[in-house]
Amino acid sequence: xxxxxxxxxxxxxxxxxxxxxxxxxxxxxxxxxxxxxxxxxxxxxxxxxxxxxxxxxxxxxxxxxxxxxxxxxxxxxxxxxxxxxxxxxxxxxxxxxxxxxxxxxxxxxxxxxxxxxxxxxxxxxxxxxxxxxxxxxxxxxxxxxxxxxxxxxxxxxxxxxxxxxxxxxxxxxxxxxxxxxxxxxxxxxxxxxxxxxxxxxxxxxxxxxxxxxxxxxxxxxxxxxxxxxxxxxxxxxxxxxxxxxxxxxxxxxxxxxxxxxxxxxxxxxxxxxxxxxxxxxxxxxxxxxxxxxxxxxxxxxxxxxxxxxxxxxxxxxxxxxxxxxxxxxxxxxxxxxxxxxxxxxxxxxxxxxxxxxxxx
Amino acid sequence: xxxxxxxxxxxxxxxxxxxxxxxxxxxxxxxxxxxxxxxxxxxxxxxxxxxxxxxxxxxxxxxxxxxxxxxxxxxxxxxxxxxxxxxxxxxxxxxxxxxxxxxxxxxxxxxxxxxxxxxxxxxxxxxxxxxxxxxxxxxxxxxxxxxxxxxxxxxxxxxxxxxxxxxxxxxxxxxxxxxxxxxxxxxxxxxxxxxxxxxxxxxxxxxxxxxxxxxxxxxxxxxxxxxxxxxxxxxxxxxxxxxxxxxxxxxxxxxxxxxxxxxxxxxxxxxxxxxx
Numbered sequence: 001x002x003x004x005x006x007x008x009x010x011x012x013x014x015x016x017x018x019x020x021x022x023x024x025x026x027x028x029x030x031x032x033x034x035x036x037x038x039x040x041x042x043x044x045x046x047x048x049x050x051x052x053x054x055x056x057x058x059x060x061x062x063x064x065x066x067x068x069x070x071x072x073x074x075x076x077x078x079x080x081x082x083x084x085x086x087x088x089x090x091x092x093x094x095x096x097x098x099x100x101x102x103x104x105x106x107x108x109x110x111x112x113x114x115x116x117x118x119x120x121x122x123x124x125x126x127x128x129x130x131x132x133x134x135x136x137x138x139x140x141x142x143x144x145x146x147x148x149x150x151x152x153x154x155x156x157x158x159x160x161x162x163x164x165x166x167x168x169x170x171x172x173x174x175x176x177x178x179x180x181x182x183x184x185x186x187x188x189x190x191x192x193x194x195x196x197x198x199x200x201x202x203x204x205x206x207x208x209x210x211x212x213x214x215x216x217x218x219x220x221x222x223x224x225x226x227x228x229x230x231x232x233x234x235x236x237x238x239x240x241x242x243x244x245x246x247x248x249x250x251x252x253x254x255x256x257x258x259x260x261x262x263x264x265x266x267x268x269x270x271x272x273x274x275x276x277x278x279x280x281x282x283x284x285x286x287x288x289x290x291x292x293x294x295x296x297x298x299x300x301x302x303x304x305x306x307x308x309x310x311x312x313x314x315x316x317x318x319x320x321x322x323x324x325x326x327x328x329x330x331x332x333x334x335x336x337x338x339x340x341x342x343x344x345x346x347x348x349x350x351x352x353x354x355x356x357x358x359x360x
Numbered sequence: 361x362x363x364x365x366x367x368x369x370x371x372x373x374x375x376x377x378x379x380x381x382x383x384x385x386x387x388x389x390x391x392x393x394x395x396x397x398x399x400x401x402x403x404x405x406x407x408x409x410x411x412x413x414x415x416x417x418x419x420x421x422x423x424x425x426x427x428x429x430x431x432x433x434x435x436x437x438x439x440x441x442x443x444x445x446x447x448x449x450x451x452x453x454x455x456x457x458x459x460x461x462x463x464x465x466x467x468x469x470x471x472x473x474x475x476x477x478x479x480x481x482x483x484x485x486x487x488x489x490x491x492x493x494x495x496x497x498x499x500x501x502x503x504x505x506x507x508x509x510x511x512x513x514x515x516x517x518x519x520x521x522x523x524x525x526x527x528x529x530x531x532x533x534x535x536x537x538x539x540x541x542x543x544x545x546x547x548x549x550x551x552x553x554x555x556x557x558x559x560x561x562x563x564x565x566x567x568x569x570x571x572x573x574x575x576x577x578x579x580x581x582x583x584x585x586x587x588x589x590x591x592x593x594x595x596x597x598x599x600x601x602x603x604x605x606x607x608x609x610x611x612x613x614x615x616x617x618x619x620x621x622x623x624x625x626x627x628x629x630x631x632x633x634x635x636x
Contacts, residue, residue, distance in 0.1 A: 070369050070370065071369070071370045071371075073410040073411070073453075075410075085373060085451060086373050086410045086451050086453070087373055088370045088371050088372070088373065088408075088410070088453060089370070090369075090370040117605065118605070123368055123603035123604065123605065125605065126368075127369075233630070235632065261605070261607070262606060262607030262608070263600065263601070263605070263606050263607070264600050264606065264608070265369075265413075265414060265600050265601065265606070266413050267410065267411050267412060267413050267414075269411045275410065275411050277370075277408075277414075279369075282600075282606070282607070282608070284607055284610075289598070289607075289608060290597070290598050290608060290609075291598060292436075292437075292596060292597065292598045293415065293434075293436035293437025293438075293439075293440060293598075294434070294436035294437070296570075296571065298571070298597070298611075298633045298634075298636040299633055299636075300636075304632075304633070307632075307633075308607075308610060311612065312610070315613075316612065316613040319613055320613065
């Protein structure tokens with residue numbers, strides 16, 4: 001059963017200072033350029049934690065870095081025999097206990113999705129696991145969804161039912177506090193003096209805030225309808241072609257997406273005898289993503305390059321995992337200057353359907 | 361949590377014991393392993409050259425309790441251009457084996473028709489070897505192998521040896537003799553299918569070759585009444601990880617590296633991109 005508490009707003013910084021002594025602290029920080037990004041905090045008194053704006057980045061880079069060393073290779077010499085040989089040595093990332101503070105529901109759901117991809121399938125990913133172990137999530141419900149948000153339609157917000165360690169809800173001068181997983185319960189107990197038990201008034205205020213938030217979404221997005229349409233055999237080829245033509249091959253949508261996990265592996269020489277094998281983010285919309293040595297490409301980039309992205313998120317993940325891997329965060333809408341975002345796709349497919357239905 | 365094994369993404373270095381050009385484009389490698397790979401026919405390995413990178417290469421030798429691994433590599437990309445220059449005594453990195461491959465039990469007591477186009481013969485050799493080695497377990501074996509010119513033929517001597525095994529027929533074709541001596545036939549791999557003595561209810565077909573070949577071979581096989589779940593197809597894709605994560609080889613809901621690269625045609629025929 002969830003336990004409920006209250007954290008006064010002026011207790012927040014003292015609590016974070018305490019946490020910062022025991023854990024690495026990551027939170028949305030507004031930088032001098034006016035960007036709000038999840039950032040590792042070294043000195044709480046010198047940064048501005050921003051809970052007003054949607055963080056432009058998700059937590060993805062903390063668990064699945066844009067560039068990560070998988071192994072080192074080097075040429076070894078046996079001085080007595082003169083023999084030389086190459087070896088690869090796995091390099092595991094360091095594992096630092098971290099509190100992720102101010103995480104929105106969509107981003108928490110995205111972490112749960114990437115857990116499934118990297119940890120629960122047949123091949124356990126040790127690199128992801130090292131980053132992911134010892135992570136504590138203090139999430140915050142969204143009282144006021146942002147302009148491109150549609151997590152109501154992807155069932156990944158604006159508040160969480162599970163998955164968090166601690167979930168906060170802003171109820172005016174205080175936060176309503178729910179403890180979820182064991183680490184959250186333990187953390188609340190360890191610093192019990194920052195919290196008080198929630199009263200009936202606090203519960204009512206939380207209920208009111210959560211209820212009101214559901215009515216504040218700007219957009220009506222037919223995610224389930226589009227999944228149903230895509231599940232029928234005929235594909236929206238014309239829509240794929242139109243959006244593919246407008247894609248500028250930048251990969252921004254995949255990089256900013258909290259659930260895009262495609263990668264490539266390549267070598268980086270450090271000197272003549274040594275180097276690193278790296279894993280870096282990749283994007284299925286890149287024209288070379290599926291091109292094989294010799295030049296053959298089973299995907300026609302001009303007409304099909306967005307197909308994998310949208311079908312994977314809205315259809316195949318529903319078939320495999322029971323839900324879309326779009327979490328409705330809307331980041332790709334701001335990122336894409338060609339208008340090739342998932343919202344545009346969902347709207348085009350669902351409008352198409354409505355027209356069909358209206359035709360006698 | 362499961363036991364952590366970073367070796368999945370970390371190659372093991374092995375020595376090349378034999379290297380020889382088979383054609384102007386393809387080089388044959390035999391590697392000496394420290395222990396048997398335990399692969400199934402149709403599986404592949406990720407091959408590395410430190411500092412250059414990694415690419416998926418089909419295993420071209422049959423399975424077994426032996427310490428050799430054979431690969432036939434066409435020089436086509438940045439890695440394979442470097443592989444082309446490697447000699448016996450040099451090292452390459454290996455990860456794998458990956459993929460589902462063929463299950464020899466599927467072929468037990470059946471007639472087997474193998475259609476290979478060009479380099480497609482290399483992965484299928486990993487199936488042909490165990491079929492020939494344990495010949496009585498299987499029905500009639502027919503191998504149709506085609507290439508551009510006699511100079512492009514792969515494993516020609518072995519194909520002649522296979523053709524001498526009882527109950528085994530090998531049809532070797534070129535598109536064009538290019539004024540070179542040639543003791544096989546001239547034409548496309550589709551040509552002999554119509555005239556084969558074939559019982560569609562007792563036959564399994566296996567295809568590997570360039571994508572353009574599939575459509576026409578499948579049409580010919582359909583003309584002979586072969587059901588789509590009796591046709592295996594060994595697909596080629598760009599791959600980076602081999603463990604179903606990197607996304608490159610995804611075909612709709614399937615990943616070629618984990619669900620394939622060997623598929624029953626009935627599984628992939630309706631998927632756009634699959635046979636493209």
